[in-house]
Amino acid sequence: MCLSSIQKVIILGATGHVGPHLVSIFDADPHFEVSILSRASSDCSQFPPHIPVYRVSKNYDTSDSELVEILRGQDAVVSAITEQAIPQQKVVIDAAIKAGVKFFVPSEFGHDTMNEQAARLLPPCYVTQKRQIVEYLQTKEVDGLKWTAFVTGPFFEIAVPHFLLGSDFQSRRATIFEDYGDHPWSTTTLDTTAMAVKNALLDPTKSANKYLLIESFNVSQNSLLSVLERLTGKKWDVSLQDSEEEKILAVEKLARGNFSAIPTLMRYVTCVEGYGGDYMRYGQKANSFLSLAEESLESSLEKILE
Structure with missing residues (x-):
């Protein structure tokens, strides 16, 4: 063949x-x-x-x-x-x-x-x-x-509502890295x-x-949030986080066998420059x-x- x-x-x-x-x-x-x-x-x-x-x-x-x-x-x-x-x-x-x-x-x-x-x-x-x-x-x-x-990159339909924005779509809340909110990445x-x-x-x-x-899309956390706010017609409750602090806490959790740290680490490698999210x-x-x-x-x- x-x-x-x-x-x-x-x-x-x-x-x-x-x-x-x-x-x-x-x-x-x-x-x-x-x-x-x-x-x-x-x-x-x-x-x-x-x-x-x-x-x-x-x-x-x-x-x-x-x-x-x-x-x-x-x-x-x-x-x-x-x-x-x-x-x-x-x-x-x-x-x-x-x-x-x-x-x-x-x-x-x-x-x-x-x-x-x-x-x-x-x-x-x-x-x-x-x-x-x-x-x-x-x-x-x-x-x-x-x-x-x-x-x-991460699968769009799974990652956006679950970890890319640290989002809570029901209550319109999002977690954004204040130091990398505008950094582009692919999904x-x-x-x-x-x-x-x-x-x-x-x-x-x-x-x-x-x-x-x-x-499918080359976006950032902030650009996604902007579209979501326009579609829902309201401002979302945004929590700004330091990416390095979030990473350190997640790494410590994972070291203790707490796999709830994975979404945070996936958000980090996607959104932070140098980890391949912007391939x-x-x-x-x-x-x-x-x-x-x-x-x-x-x-x-x-x-x-x-």
Whole structure:
């Protein structure tokens, strides 16, 4: 199978944040035949009955022979598994090679994992382990397995109401870094992320073996707040915070095993300069290359407010 004829795509992590969007967008394109690879314990009942679901007995890394049999005949594997399962992709990659799969999209979506400062601050599953999977894929290029990794920034619909503004959308409250409130960063919607993956596989020879940087919006905390206030017709209650003080408190919490610190740290690496949230300042934007449509920030925020 040559790379220009990818048709059969199997998706891992189809019940996560971006997984359902990947399934829907690939299923809507008649060029592709989509199927799902799932753990036996996962609930895939929300997917259309015409989409085949293949189940592994436990975790993705428990049965190499089982995976090889499932993946045989597939052209590409698209992984959207959760951060906690990132290392399990190595066994899937090995099985994909044995099965003759030619393309692998790792669950890289999110922050720029090449950023060393972010890697030192966040737990390994958010940056370091993702980067290690891409490095592992690079060693498999000699076996004929191609890959593409996507840098998307935080998912817009999830991050904006939950940590980017430290927002409380019900009571119209927001937490803003007073020293970085105007610093720009990138964020991508779930649908656009899925469309980017699908379009990359339509012309895989051009997207193979590289990172692709995409975004729906390039914004700041203050610019988001301004649009939200205009849409809601009222001033929000804003709490100004020192970014370094917030980081120190969050790092101390995390050291004690308190994972409620993660949203604050994610807000920090996104909004503070030097941690990769502003990856479009130093990277090449792939939106046009992937034929991604322009999006309306106001419309996207209105959906969240609803």
